[in-house]
Amino acid sequence: MSTPNLHRLIEKKQTGEKFAVLTAYDATFAHVASSAGVDLILVGDSLGMVLQGESSTLPVTVDDMVYHTRAVAMGNQGSLIVADLPFMSYSNTQQAEDNAAKLMRAGAHMVKLEGGAWLTDTISALSRQGVPVCAHLGLTPQSVNKLGGYKVQGRDNHAATRMLEDAQRLQDAGADMLVLECVPSLLACEITKNLDIPVIGIGAGNLTDAQVLVMHDLLGITPGRRPKFVKNFMEGAGSIQEAIEQYVADVKSGAFPGPEHSFE
Numbered sequence: 001m002s003t004p005n006l007h008r009l010i011e012k013k014q015t016g017e018k019f020a021v022l023t024a025y026d027a028t029f030a031h032v033a034s035s036a037g038v039d040l041i042l043v044g045d046s047l048g049m050v051l052q053g054e055s056s057t058l059p060v061t062v063d064d065m066v067y068h069t070r071a072v073a074m075g076n077q078g079s080l081i082v083a084d085l086p087f088m089s090y091s092n093t094q095q096a097e098d099n100a101a102k103l104m105r106a107g108a109h110m111v112k113l114e115g116g117a118w119l120t121d122t123i124s125a126l127s128r129q130g131v132p133v134c135a136h137l138g139l140t141p142q143s144v145n146k147l148g149g150y151k152v153q154g155r156d157n158h159a160a161t162r163m164l165e166d167a168q169r170l171q172d173a174g175a176d177m178l179v180l181e182c183v184p185s186l187l188a189c190e191i192t193k194n195l196d197i198p199v200i201g202i203g204a205g206n207l208t209d210a211q212v213l214v215m216h217d218l219l220g221i222t223p224g225r226r227p228k229f230v231k232n233f234m235e236g237a238g239s240i241q242e243a244i245e246q247y248v249a250d251v252k253s254g255a256f257p258g259p260e261h262s263f264e
Contacts, residue, residue: 004080004109006132006176009039013198013209020251021200021212022244025051025068027075029215034077036244040200041076042212043069043108045084045142050216057141060086062099066106073107082134082177083108087142093125100131110176114140116166120173127174135175137163138204139182150227152182152203152263160187167191179212180204182229185262203229205262211251218247229261 012019019039024030025047033041047068048060062085069083083103090096090113100111110132113119123133138153147153154160164187167178178199180188185205192199192208201208213230216222219240220232233250237243250256 004076004078006080006110009080009177009198009210010196012039013196018252018254019198019210020248021210022218022247023047023212023214024072024075025215026071030072030075030079031077032241033215033244034075034079036241037248038079038244040210040212041072041079041081042112043072043081043083044214045086046214050214050222056144058087058144060084062086062089062102066102069103069106069108076107080109081107082110082112085111085113090119090122093122096122097125097129097131100126100129104131110134112136112179114142116162117169120169123170123173123175127176132176133174134177134179134200135167135170136179136181137166137170137183138180141181150182152184154183154187160184163187164191164194167195171195171197180208182263184264186264201257203227203257203261203263206254206257211257213247219243228263229257231256231261 021040022033022038023042023044024033030041045057045060048054048057065083065086085099089099103111112134114136126133154163177197180201182203188201188204189207198209200210200212202212217230218233220234233243233247
């Protein structure tokens with residue numbers, strides 16, 4: 001089993017090699033995903049919706065995230081593990097440090113938090129303490145009530161300029177990676193080119209350095225309407241591992257996401 005290494009993913013960006021990210025929430029699926037070639041496993045607060053049946057990610061607690069991070073770490077076969085800091089668990093620097101420590105002790109190699117330039121002090125503090133940080137811009141589900149729903153972000157010039165500036169400031173503060181969710185493809189491409197850190201897209205076109213999907217979306221088992229950026233990789237696959245292997249291959253080749261999964 002290889003040792004997870006953030007710097008290997010940074011090197012992939014430098015060489016233009018795309019990498020695949022997938023959520024997992026337990027030991028069994030973490031084992032399958034990592035064995036199928038997923039470079040980074042995200043223990044997402046999306047578990048509130050796909051595991052707990054909530055209508056948003058907001059009810060998820062730090063204890064929930066610690067539990068599922070520990071389970072994923074037990075099954076992991078060499079992927080980098082990133083764990084979400086859930087809603088209102090990083091409202092000040094000390095709280096962020098305390099909760100990040102819990103997730104890192106549970107087996108995370110990096111924590112992820114949602115928000116713009118207001119997070120620079122928090123990211124700097126975590127970085128000083130040796131905690132790698134993944135930032136998250138665009139559609140930030142923890143802010144769904146403020147955003148007025150799950151909508152594409154950065155479509156007008158003002159919003160796009162602000163996102164570009166926020167991305168740069170988050171990197172300068174010490175962020176090691178960035179997720180862009182539901183962002184026009186051209187804006188995501190520009191941000192990716194401007195940053196030295198890897199950029200992971202979801203609903204952000206195929207010109208980012210990596211892609212992420214929720215495991216249940218990839219398997220086609222999420223109830224309700226399927227978001228535009230989702231593809232059911234179980235169609236035509238003989239097993240869950242085969243479906244994930246196809247996802248990894250399509251991300252690396254640039255075949256996924258296609259134009260039909262992206263926003264203009």
